[in-house]
Amino acid sequence: MNQRADEVRHVAIVGGGTAGWMAAAALGRAFSRPGGLAVAITLIESEAIGTVGVGEATIPPIRQFVKSLGLAEDDFIRSTAATAKLGIAFKDWNGPGSDYFHGFGDYGPTVAGQAWRQYLFRLKAEGRIDGLDAWSVPTTMARAAKFAPPAEDPRSVLSHFSYAYQFDAGLFARRLRTLAEGLGVMRREGRIEGVDRDGESGLVRALKMQNGSEVAADLFIDCSGFRGLLIEQTMRAGYEDWTRWLPCDRAVALPCAATCPPEPITTATARDAGWQWRIPLQHRVGNGYVYSSHHVDDQVALDDLLGQIEAPPLAEPNRLRFVTGRRREAWKGNVVALGLASGFVEPLESTSINLIQTGIGRLLELFPDKTFDPALIREYNRRSAQEFERIRDFIVLHYHLARREGAMWDQCRSTPPPDTLAAKIDLFRARGEVGLLEDESFRDDSWTAVFTGLGVWPRRVTPLVEIEPLDAVERQARQFAQLIARAVAALPDHSIHFTGYSR
Ligand code: FAD
Numbered sequence: 001m002n003q004r005a006d007e008v009r010h011v012a013i014v015g016g017g018t019a020g021w022m023a024a025a026a027l028g029r030a031f032s033r034p035g036g037l038a039v040a041i042t043l044i045e046s047e048a049i050g051t052v053g054v055g056e057a058t059i060p061p062i063r064q065f066v067k068s069l070g071l072a073e074d075d076f077i078r079s080t081a082a083t084a085k086l087g088i089a090f091k092d093w094n095g096p097g098s099d100y101f102h103g104f105g106d107y108g109p110t111v112a113g114q115a116w117r118q119y120l121f122r123l124k125a126e127g128r129i130d131g132l133d134a135w136s137v138p139t140t141m142a143r144a145a146k147f148a149p150p151a152e153d154p155r156s157v158l159s160h161f162s163y164a165y166q167f168d169a170g171l172f173a174r175r176l177r178t179l180a181e182g183l184g185v186m187r188r189e190g191r192i193e194g195v196d197r198d199g200e201s202g203l204v205r206a207l208k209m210q211n212g213s214e215v216a217a218d219l220f221i222d223c224s225g226f227r228g229l230l231i232e233q234t235m236r237a238g239y240e241d242w243t244r245w246l247p248c249d250r251a252v253a254l255p256c257a258a259t260c261p262p263e264p265i266t267t268a269t270a271r272d273a274g275w276q277w278r279i280p281l282q283h284r285v286g287n288g289y290v291y292s293s294h295h296v297d298d299q300v301a302l303d304d305l306l307g308q309i310e311a312p313p314l315a316e317p318n319r320l321r322f323v324t325g326r327r328r329e330a331w332k333g334n335v336v337a338l339g340l341a342s343g344f345v346e347p348l349e350s351t352s353i354n355l356i357q358t359g360i361g362r363l364l365e366l367f368p369d370k371t372f373d374p375a376l377i378r379e380y381n382r383r384s385a386q387e388f389e390r391i392r393d394f395i396v397l398h399y400h401l402a403r404r405e406g407a408m409w410d411q412c413r414s415t416p417p418p419d420t421l422a423a424k425i426d427l428f429r430a431r432g433e434v435g436l437l438e439d440e441s442f443r444d445d446s447w448t449a450v451f452t453g454l455g456v457w458p459r460r461v462t463p464l465v466e467i468e469p470l471d472a473v474e475r476q477a478r479q480f481a482q483l484i485a486r487a488v489a490a491l492p493d494h495s496i497h498f499t500g501y502s503r
Pocket of ligand 1: 014015016017018019020044045046047049050051052053054055056057058169190191192193223224225226227229251288290320322338339340341347350351352353354
């Protein structure tokens with residue numbers, strides 16, 4: 001390959017958590033050439049520091065990431081102890097005993113130019129149906145613990161959904177490491193103790209290791225976790241704090257043994273001062289309580305979690321502190337932050353790993369040369385900020401509209417949401433439309449699942465849908481729901497589908 005003088009020749013990735021190894025595998029793949037890597041890639045990690053050790057639920061684009069690495073799905077599932085995830089069950093968000101489901105799919109096809117959910121809104125307004133679940137294939141599948149991959153024929157009702165994975169974060173990083181090292185990525189173990197910068201440009205020149213050696217590179221990818229070793233401690237990129245909308249700032253995680261076959265569902269149960277996750281894997285269940293330290297103290301939160309989990313814990317509690325928000329500049333100079341170093345929106349909709357994936361995609365698209373053109377950096381930061389903000393709004397929606405009682409919940413309800421979210425809430429109330437913006441991670445049907453799950457229905461539907469005779473719409477809706485129920489009933493159980501992969 002011909003190289004120009006100003007091309008990036010060496011990339012250093014700081015950190016070997018999920019973000020570091022995802023970046024190493026994806027860049028390794030992108031720069032892989034028959035004779036080896038076109039750009040040298042070194043990943044530095046410190047076993048003594050360790051990783052955050054959580055992050056096990058994902059959203060559907062993860063499948064594209066796995067595929068893009070050339071990993072076969074059965075290899076991936078076996079090596080990460082993964083299960084399928086069809087969506088999230090939200091329990092107790094509208095008070096004890098309430099529940100709703102955000103399934104990864106739509107509420108039916110487009111009929112006469114209108115989304116089918118608009119017809120369903122009309123039936124709901126007329127008192128003909130109670131909710132939308134019967135028209136969501138993934139919700140119906142999840143509730144029956146059934147699973148098969150989506151049908152390829154777009155005419156099949158079973159093509160109207162997607163799925164993600166629930167996996168062991170440690171095994172995921174290990175699998176990616178094997179892959180990246182196989183592609184020629186070099187790994188260095190050791191603690192980075194200092195950073196050498198160019199006096200004139202301010203660019204990072206080299207990392208100073210504890211053993212006195214140095215790692216020089218042209219481009220540095222900061223995957224060092226919450227500490228933001230390069231992006232914050234060195235480059236001072238700044239941080240935008242979103243705690244006023246999303247008050248949870250701590251979590252405690254505890255895995256336990258499974259007491260039943262794994263379901264294709266992540267569960268998020270609202271609690272007095274936050275919410276609790278349950279993520280079933282092939283070999284264990286991940287549990288955690290995400291909470292606001294202003295509303296519960298650490299010991300009470302841990303005791304609360306211990307009292308809720310279905311079996312004795314398999315490990316010591318993993319306690320985590322965080323500030324929900326985003327780095328003001330995810331890319332500054334020759335440092336690009338990925339993963340927790342770039343920001344963190346609490347994990348209610350399992351979005352962090354997806355943000356790593358999209359960050360890597362954007363970096364490859366805007367990959368710089370050694371001049372680090374500010375236009376590329378501006379564009380990267382603009383899109384990164386938008387994507388974070390759209391996710392923030394989606395998560396704030398859950399807290400702001402929840403009808404649960406309690407001090408933290410009252411505070412979330414009474415805090416005015418970001419303007420971009422307030423506009424979406426108004427539009428949905430008026431017409432059942434969402435008004436998606438650029439760089440949204442979740443589409444209309446996902447927003448619809450949460451709005452309606454939290455009891456918000458449109459005041460009116462589009463007049464085009466009201467033209468149809470109501471009885472005919474209801475008849476069609478019932479037929480459609482029956483079709484889904486029958487198709488789902490014929491599918492194998494999720495656990496049977498995954499038995500072939502069980503360890
Ligand atoms: P880390 O895992 O913290 O890795 C940092 C790396 O940097 C480590 O290898 C460390 O050794 C290295 N390092 C740091 N400093 C130095 C140094 N001085 N020298 C050498 N090496 C150094 N995401 C999801 O998508 N789904 C979820 O369900 C989900 N749940 C979460 C629950 C909680 C409570 C939290 C806090 C996060 C959750 N996340 C989730 C986010 C997810 O865990 C992270 O996005 C993901 O693990 C990436 O972390 P990371 O690689 O950025 O950082």
